[in-house]
Amino acid sequence: MLSNIDLLMDSPFTNAQLLLDGLLIGALFALSAYGLALVWGVMNVKNLAQGDFVIMGGYIAVVFAQNGIHPIIALPIAAIVMFGFGWLLYITIIKRVIERDLFTSLLATFGIAIVLAQGMNLIFGPDVRVAESGFETLVLFDGNVTVSEAKLAAFLLAALLATGLITFMKKSRMGQAIRATAQDARAAKVMGIDTEKVYAFTFSLNAAICGAAGVLIAMVWVIQPFFGITHSIRSFVIVTAAGFGNLPGVIMAGLGLGAMEQFSGFVLGAEFQQATVVGVLIGVLIWRQVQQSKHRQVVE
Amino acid sequence: MLMRRAFLSTLALGVAAAGLVAAGPVSAKVEGDTITLGSAISFTGKYSSNGIHAKNGYNIAVKRINEMGGVKVGGKAYKLKIIYYDDESTPARGAQLAERLIKQDGVKFMLGPYSSGLTKAIAPVTEKHKIPMVESEGAARSLFSQGYKYLFAVLSTSEQYLASAVALAAELNKKAGKKPGDVKVAMAFENDPFSLDVRAGVMEDVKKHGLKLVIDDKLPRDISDMTATLTKVRAVKPDLLVVSGHSKGAATAARQIKELKLNIPMIAMTHCESSKIVNKYGSSVNGYLCPTQWTETLPNKDSTFGTAMDYYKTFQSTYEGYEKSVPYQSAQASAAVMVWKDAFERAQSFDVEKVRDALAATNMSTFYGNIKFSPAGNNIAKPMFLRQIQDGKYNVVTPSNVQWPLKAK
Numbered sequence: 001m002l003s004n005i006d007l008l009m010d011s012p013f014t015n016a017q018l019l020l021d022g023l024l025i026g027a028l029f030a031l032s033a034y035g036l037a038l039v040w041g042v043m044n045v046k047n048l049a050q051g052d053f054v055i056m057g058g059y060i061a062v063v064f065a066q067n068g069i070h071p072i073i074a075l076p077i078a079a080i081v082m083f084g085f086g087w088l089l090y091i092t093i094i095k096r097v098i099e100r101d102l103f104t105s106l107l108a109t110f111g112i113a114i115v116l117a118q119g120m121n122l123i124f125g126p127d128v129r130v131a132e133s134g135f136e137t138l139v140l141f142d143g144n145v146t147v148s149e150a151k152l153a154a155f156l157l158a159a160l161l162a163t164g165l166i167t168f169m170k171k172s173r174m175g176q177a178i179r180a181t182a183q184d185a186r187a188a189k190v191m192g193i194d195t196e197k198v199y200a201f202t203f204s205l206n207a208a209i210c211g212a213a214g215v216l217i218a219m220v221w222v223i224q225p226f227f228g229i230t231h232s233i234r235s236f237v238i239v240t241a242a243g244f245g246n247l248p249g250v251i252m253a254g255l256g257l258g259a260m261e262q263f264s265g266f267v268l269g270a271e272f273q274q275a276t277v278v279g280v281l282i283g284v285l286i287w288r289q290v291q292q293s294k295h296r297q298v299v300e
Numbered sequence: 301m302l303m304r305r306a307f308l309s310t311l312a313l314g315v316a317a318a319g320l321v322a323a324g325p326v327s328a329k330v331e332g333d334t335i336t337l338g339s340a341i342s343f344t345g346k347y348s349s350n351g352i353h354a355k356n357g358y359n360i361a362v363k364r365i366n367e368m369g370g371v372k373v374g375g376k377a378y379k380l381k382i383i384y385y386d387d388e389s390t391p392a393r394g395a396q397l398a399e400r401l402i403k404q405d406g407v408k409f410m411l412g413p414y415s416s417g418l419t420k421a422i423a424p425v426t427e428k429h430k431i432p433m434v435e436s437e438g439a440a441r442s443l444f445s446q447g448y449k450y451l452f453a454v455l456s457t458s459e460q461y462l463a464s465a466v467a468l469a470a471e472l473n474k475k476a477g478k479k480p481g482d483v484k485v486a487m488a489f490e491n492d493p494f495s496l497d498v499r500a501g502v503m504e505d506v507k508k509h510g511l512k513l514v515i516d517d518k519l520p521r522d523i524s525d526m527t528a529t530l531t532k533v534r535a536v537k538p539d540l541l542v543v544s545g546h547s548k549g550a551a552t553a554a555r556q557i558k559e560l561k562l563n564i565p566m567i568a569m570t571h572c573e574s575s576k577i578v579n580k581y582g583s584s585v586n587g588y589l590c591p592t593q594w595t596e597t598l599p600n601k602d603s604t605f606g607t608a609m610d611y612y613k614t615f616q617s618t619y620e621g622y623e624k625s626v627p628y629q630s631a632q633a634s635a636a637v638m639v640w641k642d643a644f645e646r647a648q649s650f651d652v653e654k655v656r657d658a659l660a661a662t663n664m665s666t667f668y669g670n671i672k673f674s675p676a677g678n679n680i681a682k683p684m685f686l687r688q689i690q691d692g693k694y695n696v697v698t699p700s701n702v703q704w705p706l707k708a709k
Binding site for chain 2 (some may be wrong): 004007011013014017019021025118121122125126127128130137139143144148150221222223224226227229230261262263264265266269270271273274278
């Protein structure tokens with residue numbers, strides 16, 4: 001471990017490589033985390049199937065790539081398909097649990113997660129898959145730093161999507177209605193907002209965002225039917241750290257988490273890469289607790 | 301806490317549902333002219349690709365043996381049949397299902413699951429009920445140090461998997477004039493019984509040859525990114541990179557080594573065939589060293605399948621998706637069924653103890669290799685083989701035909 005730190009100290013290239021990889025992939029984490037923040041903030045549903053939506057999007061890209069269509073073209077299609085799928089799930093399941101207590105919605109979404117993972121396993125099999133994008137690798141600094149063009153493209157697309165989302169939430173009628181419902185669902189209802197429709201739209205939008213993120217994940221990493229859970233956990237960590245309704249916060253937390261994973265994977269070994277995610281979650285929760293207790297004292 | 305509770309409740313529901321389905325008719329070990337074997341194996345979950353390779357191997361052997369007149373005991377010909385349950389790649393489920401096969405289905409003769417981890421979970425159950433199990437997919441050495449009397453494995457144990465790659469690296473570098481202490485080895489192993497056992501074998505050989513260990517990373521079970529480890533590889537420039545993490549590990553490593561354009565003179569990894577890296581990553585995986593339990597080019601043969609090559613062709617024409625290669629996981633599964641047939645015919649009885657003793661005395665040649673069990677139950681008559689991917693083909697490798705050192709592609 002210490003020798004790994006020495007290695008980092010000695011080689012600026014290694015640092016640059018890890019940082020770059022972390023930030024590029026972190027943008028994709030931020031994307032699906034933002035979807036979770038939306039659903040959590042607006043509907044108070046903690047969607048445990050978040051990661052499985054991501055993997056579903058990934059498989060759409062894989063199917064396209066296998067049929068010779070570039071995965072980037074699959075991006076809007078995956079988003080549309082997943083939007084429809086989200087709507088269907090909302091009408092059939094989520095609608096019925098949204099008013100119930102926290103435990104019911106957790107259980108329902110956990111069940112959805114299991115069904116989706118096993119369903120994908122039945123359809124696509126358990127082998128790890130990749131959406132071949134045909135992108136090459138950029139070599140910088142004499143081969144000391146390499147940037148996969150796929151990661152770069154995914155990063156740019158994620159940025160584009162995030163910009164689109166911000167604009168949508170700020171400017172469009174639906175975006176405003178979603179924000180109003182998040183602030184106070186009852187008041188929004190009184191003002192004539194069809195909150196039922198807002199809920200359905202929010203959940204579907206989240207599925208669409210996840211679908212898009214999944215396409216990008218399938219381009220830069222590998223996917224497998226059971227990899228959803230790690231993506232779900234990442235989203236939860238990011239949202240817990242950043243809070244909902246705070247897109248810049250989510251983006252920063254996503255990028256930070258991506259970079260942190262790479263560095264901890266380097267220093268502590270790959271097995272701690274995911275442990276870091278959970279470690280960060282605990283850290284954030286403790287920090288929040290301390291902050292809030294201070295706040296409570298002030299209120300008293 | 302809540303997530304955990306949600307998880308537990310879901311689990312309880314699932315178990316209850318499975319219990320309802322389980323209340324079916326009770327069948328016996330040998331009924332009429334049918335001998336029933338049982339196996340809990342992974343059809344879903346992370347091991348399901350190899351679980352299915354193994355199931356296909358079991359089935360093709362059952363089919364062939366039945367077509368050739370079945371198992372002859374006491375002047376009568378019996379057909380073989382296998383009851384399968386899906387262990388979902390989880391050890392706890394595997395143990396439950398083994399219990400169910402033995403107690404509810406009355407199975408007296410077991411075939412193994414896929415992976416050392418699952419075999420470790422099931423072996424105590426079969427042992428407790430004194431039910432013999434012939435397994436073909438659990439290679440961890442620790443399976444054969446428990447004093448099990450009813451466990452027999454047709455494959456070579458896992459510490460032998462990559463040891464020969466280390467020896468090869470030592471030899472080649474020595475010839476090239478490098479001191480052993482300057483030959484750097486980087487390792488990345490999944491944190492599961494099998495891979496850790498492979499690691500133990502590699503460690504022994506690294507020590508024996510006096511090589512220098514520079515990276516020793518463990519990979520998580522659901523590995524989808526190993527750029528951090530590989531970035532370290534770029535920084536320390538090892539002479540040999542060793543990776544073992546079942547099919548997902550091999551696929552992830554192959555992809556990212558290509559993507560990072562790493563220059564590593566020698567790369568060795570397990571599960572090359574079953575992860576289909578040649579189909580996926582083409583020429584970028586040329587030169588990878590891959591250990592195998594079996595290869596179709598071996599001169600082995602038997603009266604059931606013919607030569608190793610005959611088996612290979614029969615398998616390809618029976619199942620879809622094996623055009624490029626037949627994984628050794630399937631071949632050894634077939635061998636396990638052949639061991640059962642041989643034991644029944646030598647025992648001339650279905651008495652469990654007599655059959656167990658016949659299993660222990662097994663000494664046969666098959667297309668898969670020779671099979672003879674040590675008192676601990678592992679096969680001591682068959683070596684591991686090391687192959688190299690050369691122009692997309694798997695060729696058995698020796699110091700004279702090895703392609704080395706490799707260049708980044």
